[in-house]
Amino acid sequence: MNVTYGGTLPARSLGSHRLRSLLWGLVAFGAAGLLFSAPAVRAEDTLKIGVLTDESGPYADASGAGAILAAEMAAEDFGTRANGRKIEVVHADTQNKPDVALAIARRWFDRDNVSAVVDLPVTPVAYAVQQLAKQSNRTVMITASAASEFTSKNCSLVSTHWADDTHALAAGTAKRLMADGPADWFFITVDISFGAALQRDATQVIERAGGKVLGSTKHPPNNPDFASQLLQAQASGARYIGLASVGGDLVNLLKQAKEFGIGQDGKQSLIAFLVYITDIHSLGLQVSQGLTVTSGFYWDQSEAARTFAKRFFAKRQAMPTKDQAEIYAAVTHYLKAVDAAKTDEASAVNRQMREMPLDYFGTPASLRGDGRLLYDLGLYRVKSPSASKSPWDYYERIGTISRTDAFLDAAPGCTEQ
Structure with a gap:
């Protein structure tokens, strides 16, 4: 019997078994045709x-959605493909918990074929993911966590550290300030490893x-109430x-210091080591004016920084923090390296x-x-409301901290693992 594929095949002209076989064959043939005509994108x-x-x-303003945007901008500016492969940016919330971050990173590495991880606020989170990446042979770019140990005792050949680290923030700042002559210090320090590292590094230089x-x-x-700490510092x-604190704690410290009149009589100065521009925006210039700040990135530091910042602002309605800017720089450099290494x-x-x-x-690093x-850092003083010309x-800028003063020498063995 001839079968015409363009017509209707009466069910009674074939036995049920032969009809089922024919129909399954047609389905299989059609499915195969679809597979060959429209291949799926492989992972x-x-x-x-x-x-x-x-x-x-607490670090969502300094990192968070802005960090994701910075990575996406780097991918778009690169051309969306590296070494012939489409670039995709994925993201997740660590909740600032090492176990949560580890579970996400392990899934990304083992199942989702993620090649590189960036940002990583909070030292224990960054350390946990850095060690997993070392075991999994994946790239890690730490742009938020500041501990100098990431390139000393915890160094890794698949990890890079882009953040202003504790030595640069504390020792570099202290050295620059002490250049004007010996002075006495008092520290208000958050009781975590980050705070201890800041105070330790600054104390050695002082x-x-x-x-x-x-x-x-x-x-x-x-901590909601800093009255006891501030009174001790004032006395x-x-x-x-030296304010060896960060995030919401630092913001509250500065607000309450203003209420106590600390730093406003010219006899004492508040030195904040790790400050984000979003912290200053949250505080307002009336509260934060006169504060000394160290930063490897400020949106108005160069023409290249201004160009990036204005594009970022158009999407985010906020200027980029140094963490977000470092993500853009890190992802851009990573993609160039993937292209070059093939x-x-x-x-x-x-x-x-x-x-x-x-x-x-705009500056070499x-x-x-x-x-x-390695790069030079800027030493800044927060402007008064009358000195600020625009939002x-x-x-x-009141000084520069050279890279040789800012960063520790490479630890022995850290380049030969």
């Missing part, structure tokens, strides 16, 4: 970059320069009060990242063998 055809960040907690640390006091994270008579294999890409020249928003990004015009 290995996509280069995935994961932004592990704080999307809902004492070498002939200054003294008259005392210090600690506070727990998420010490120290010329500089692979996303972490060891090869990180070797290429260390060898390639790097433009850091370099990645050392241990993964430390987000917050900083006046």
Whole structure:
């Protein structure tokens, strides 16, 4: 019997078994045709970059949605493809918990074929993911967590550290201020490893320069009341009060210091080591004016920085923090390295990242063998309301901290793992 595919086949002209066989054959043939005519995109055809960040907690303004945007902008500006592969940015909220971050990163590496992770606020989170990436041979770019140990005792050849680290923030700032002559200090320090590192690094520089640390006091994270700590600092008579705190705690510290009149009589100065421009925006210039700030990025520091910042602002309605800017720089450099190395294999890409020249928003920078990004930092004073000419015009540059003063020397063995 002849079968015409364009007509209708009466059911009674074939036995039920033969009819079922014919129909299944046609279905299989059609499915095969669809597979050959429209091949699916394979996972290995996509280069995935994961932004592990704080999307809902105390660092969401400094990182969060702005961090994701910065990574997406880097991918778009690069051309959406690297080494012939489509670039995809994925993201997740760590909740600032190492176990949560580890579970996400493990799934990304083992199941979702994520090649690189960026951001990582909070030191324990960054350390956990850095160690997992080392075991999994994936790339990690730490742009938020500031501990200098990421390129010393915890260094890794598949990890790079882009953030202003604790040594640069504390020791670099203290050295620059102590250049005007020995002075006394008092520290208000958050009771976590980050705060201890800031105070330790600054103290070493202060004492070498002939200054003294008259005392210090600690506070727990998420502390609502700083009256006791501020009264101790005020009573010490120290010329500089070092605020080794961050995020919401630092904002509350500065607000309450204003209420106590600290730093307004010219006898004592508040020195904040890790400040984001979003903190200043939240405080307002009336409260934060006169504060000394150290930062590797400020949106108005160069023409290249202004160009990036204005584009970022158009999408976010806020100027980029230094963490968000560093994400843009890190992802851009990573994609260039993937293109040059012709692979996303972490060891090869990180070797290429260390060898390639790097433009850091209009100024030269370099990645050392241990993964430390080297650049000069700016020392700024927060403007008074009358000195600010426009929204987000917050900083006046008062000095430069050279990369040689800012960053520790490479630790032995950290470039030869």
